[in-house]
Amino acid sequence: MMSPGLAEVIASKRILVSVGAGGVGKTTVSAALALAGAAVGRKSLVLTIDPARRLANALGLSEIGNEEKRIDDGVLARINVTAARGLFAMMLDAKSTFDAVVAKHAPSREVRDAILGNHLYRHVSDELSGSQSQMAMEKLLEVTRERDYDFVVLDTPPTANALDFLEMPKKMVTIMESPVLRTFLRPILSGSKTSKRLLFGSSFILSRLAKSFTGMDMLQDLAGYLVNFNAMFDGFRDRAETVYRELKGGDVAFVIVMAPRANATDEALVLYRRLASEGMPVGAIVANRVHRPVDGEIDDGAIVRALQHAGALQTISRDSITHLVKRLRDHRDDLNRLAAAERERIDDVRRAVGACPVVEVPARTEDVHDLVGLAEIRSALIDSTPARSG
Numbered sequence: 001m002m003s004p005g006l007a008e009v010i011a012s013k014r015i016l017v018s019v020g021a022g023g024v025g026k027t028t029v030s031a032a033l034a035l036a037g038a039a040v041g042r043k044s045l046v047l048t049i050d051p052a053r054r055l056a057n058a059l060g061l062s063e064i065g066n067e068e069k070r071i072d073d074g075v076l077a078r079i080n081v082t083a084a085r086g087l088f089a090m091m092l093d094a095k096s097t098f099d100a101v102v103a104k105h106a107p108s109r110e111v112r113d114a115i116l117g118n119h120l121y122r123h124v125s126d127e128l129s130g131s132q133s134q135m136a137m138e139k140l141l142e143v144t145r146e147r148d149y150d151f152v153v154l155d156t157p158p159t160a161n162a163l164d165f166l167e168m169p170k171k172m173v174t175i176m177e178s179p180v181l182r183t184f185l186r187p188i189l190s191g192s193k194t195s196k197r198l199l200f201g202s203s204f205i206l207s208r209l210a211k212s213f214t215g216m217d218m219l220q221d222l223a224g225y226l227v228n229f230n231a232m233f234d235g236f237r238d239r240a241e242t243v244y245r246e247l248k249g250g251d252v253a254f255v256i257v258m259a260p261r262a263n264a265t266d267e268a269l270v271l272y273r274r275l276a277s278e279g280m281p282v283g284a285i286v287a288n289r290v291h292r293p294v295d296g297e298i299d300d301g302a303i304v305r306a307l308q309h310a311g312a313l314q315t316i317s318r319d320s321i322t323h324l325v326k327r328l329r330d331h332r333d334d335l336n337r338l339a340a341a342e343r344e345r346i347d348d349v350r351r352a353v354g355a356c357p358v359v360e361v362p363a364r365t366e367d368v369h370d371l372v373g374l375a376e377i378r379s380a381l382i383d384s385t386p387a388r389s390g
Contacts, residue, residue, distance in 0.1 A: 006255075006284045006357050009253050009283035009284060010033065010037050010151070013253045014149075014151060014152065014252070015140070015144060015151075015153075015251060015252045015253075016033055016151075016152070016153045016253055016254075016255055017247065017255070019156050019257070020258055020264075020267075021259075021264055021267050023259070024259040024264055024288055024289075025257065025259075025289060026156070027155050028055060028377060029257050029288060029377065030153045031048065031055060031058070031059065032375075033046070033153045034046035035378045036378045036382050037150070037151035038071075038081065038083035038151075039081045039082075039083065039378070041083075041084045043085035043088075043148065043149050043150045044083070044087050044149065044150065044151040044153070045088045045090060045152045046087075046088075046153045046155065047090050047092060047139060048064065048092070049091070049092050049132070055368070057369055058368050058369055058371055058373060059374070060076075064090065065090070066092070066093035068088045068147075069088060069089055070086050071088065073086075076371070079371050079372060079375040088149075094132040094135040094136075099116060101138050102232070103116070105235045106232060115232075133157050137240060140152070248279045248280050252280075253282065253284075254275055254280055254281065254282045255282075255283055255286060256272060256275075256285045257288055258285065258288065258349075259287075259289055260287050260291075260342035260345050261342075262345060269349060269353075272353055282353075282356055283357075284357040284359050286360075286381065287342075287346050287359070287361065289364070290339075290342055290363055291338050291339045292339055292362060292363075293335070294332045294335055298325055360380070361377055
């Protein structure tokens, strides 16, 4: 049965933002969504975050880097997909993106070189967890403004809390506008040698302590970092606000990816409600890795006949066969209990989100490692949505 909600989203929206807790298969789902977009004739890009090598292999690539790569049309043809305008993949490299933003938007060559050469900046751009979310926003703005993609799927950065991605632009604006930061900057921005000497002189002990730990004058680096970034602040703030505003637009939809576990479904509902409260449209919720119940009785007679046909019956005792049958029945019962618990949680989500489509992707025995597997995920996303519970 066709899932009109998600199929319509893929056909009509320009940007899909894939969000969810870590470890739920969000990156694979994002790639499958981009594949679905390419299959309906849209020039599609999956912008992913630190993908596993097996995902690159699944797309027919040796690796995915910070520059877009087109998936070979011949490779796609093997799974009966004709991508008239192409399927592309790109990995977000937060450090390279940060450097490119500075190089592009710095008000002068001197400011650019000062920032890129600053010890603190190099540490922040490499290590600061929030920078990945901010750079994902910057990269999204770049590819949607400067390139001709019909369809972009953003696989959001892995975070302890999926809401971090949404909150990062506002956090950045709040931090940069904070009175504490402005107070710190004021004596430096004033250009007064006395005020600078007072600032650093009064922090002599802290400065010496920092230097003993880091091997550099931390306060001087911090001052230089903040002074030079102050020249770029308006641009960062404006772009953060632009992205945040555009995420509420008519050509954007969020796809929440969840696992059918209690904590993951709870977080998905928190995220759904938060997106709704912010006026950001949710196109679908994807319940990934859903286990299906196993029907039917395990026939020990059939097992005996199979072993007899294989010529192994003489080497296996009847007690061993009985034990094997019991293990198989126990495994079936455990799987059915798991499937029933997952069904209850998914139905709870369906009731909570009303008309929003909830699409189920069956659990696989192994991770996706080739295009065949990715095509199966794509089919599950757009072709088969189980009926709602009564």
